[in-house]
Amino acid sequence: MTLNAKFLKIKKGFSNQNFMATLGAKIKESDPGKCTIILPFHSKLTQQHGLFHGGTIAAIADNAAGFAAYSLMMENYQPLTIEFKINFLSTANGEKLITEADILKAGKSIFHARSDVFCVSQTRKTLVASALVTVKATKAISEI
Amino acid sequence: MTLNAKFLKIKKGFSNQNFMATLGAKIKESDPGKCTIILPFHSKLTQQHGLFHGGTIAAIADNAAGFAAYSLMMENYQPLTIEFKINFLSTANGEKLITEADILKAGKSIFHARSDVFCVSQTRKTLVASALVTVKATKAISEI
């Protein structure tokens, strides 16, 4: 597959997830083994202090890892998150979140990824969370 | 504070989180140190196979832990998730999710919680995820 075809596959997978549209998240073209997801601030996404809810941060950190793994999988395989862990370093006060995922190790069926989530305001870009994510390549939904 | 006043405090905290309304999640009255959150299925919450997205499962698992901790905190303190980890055991195919959080240990400022997430269909209730969550009691937003 060409790089362009690869990104079309990823973009299609992303657009098949209604929850990403509910959040308002967008996926950016990235190198194989990487993935960037952007989430603009919206009042529907907040916790009690009007800032990004931790659940929104975790959702895009997990998803970016899944698509980073997907970019390295053979045809007919789909990513399934087995588990993830996320540390919240700072409150997320800004205009958008950017999560950047990297595959640390691509095994036969298991992919280990790191996702860092940044919050961007007019004046700064702050690392607000870091996640470790384990993704499995699955052949069919029956196997999931 | 009476138990009823405690639950009003928790319910108010929950309703201050716009993201919970965006998901359509509801909180149930529980004993101190516990919390139950229910999330009915909606097509806006899905991943690529039309099932609950992992991000929705993680969001309520984390939040239930936070409110279970909140129920044990002194006045003027608020819960802040420091980190959490979640294992996805099965795909979540059903009518609603129920997450049940329990405080394993309430320290001076650190609370350790376990959140189990079940998916309920007409015929069964399946454990679909289990999380460990670390919550900190914070006095004011400036401290967060």
Added chain:
Amino acid sequence: MTLNAKFLKIKKGFSNQNFMATLGAKIKESDPGKCTIILPFHSKLTQQHGLFHGGTIAAIADNAAGFAAYSLMMENYQPLTIEFKINFLSTANGEKLITEADILKAGKSIFHARSDVFCVSQTRKTLVASALVTVKATKAISEI
């Protein structure tokens, strides 16, 4: 395989791990899908306050999960820990640690386990740590 043959297989696997002998850990016979490991206190296992080092707690929590998974695997398969997470609830001040692992979900190749670690003194048994562990069944060392 009979239950007895299963435990012999597990006991042999355990005795093949030199590090368990270095710690002084012992494995107890358990039902399939469960595992109990006991670690008596010894001054060689301590942190700066003379109590069990967190590394010793984590090592047996992880290992108990691996052997609980092993007890459910087909012949010729071996357990490999993909990742684990552990919360330390209390300092471990006592005569021995007991870790009890349970498989939450046994998939085709992925096993999700919970390990609770207790510290036992003359007067009480305290939950000092809780772990979530992901184990993979591997056919041969080449695959690991």
Added chain:
Amino acid sequence: MTLNAKFLKIKKGFSNQNFMATLGAKIKESDPGKCTIILPFHSKLTQQHGLFHGGTIAAIADNAAGFAAYSLMMENYQPLTIEFKINFLSTANGEKLITEADILKAGKSIFHARSDVFCVSQTRKTLVASALVTVKATKAISEI
């Protein structure tokens, strides 16, 4: 405190942990907010295939994070690991392990750290594990 005095404090803390001597681990001088621990291979540290046991990898990953946090703490404070999570990327087949910890965020009492563990053989240095660790600054053992 001078940098040299800081490292003496850390070295003393490390040498007070009997378990590190049991493993045969050594600590290297590092910049504040960082820590490097080295663990030479020894047959007492092995799993069933004669390679470094995951428990030894986790122990030094956790400990390096604790000492990296310690290097940033005020006098009279000691590090306590609240929880950690570790992904095992590859088997650890080599002459020594090197774990390098970095503080991602130093809060008032909570420190978030990343620890990467490498295995070194004559021909290569492989990332074999990555951990996220949460450490708390504690004033006295009674508080732990």
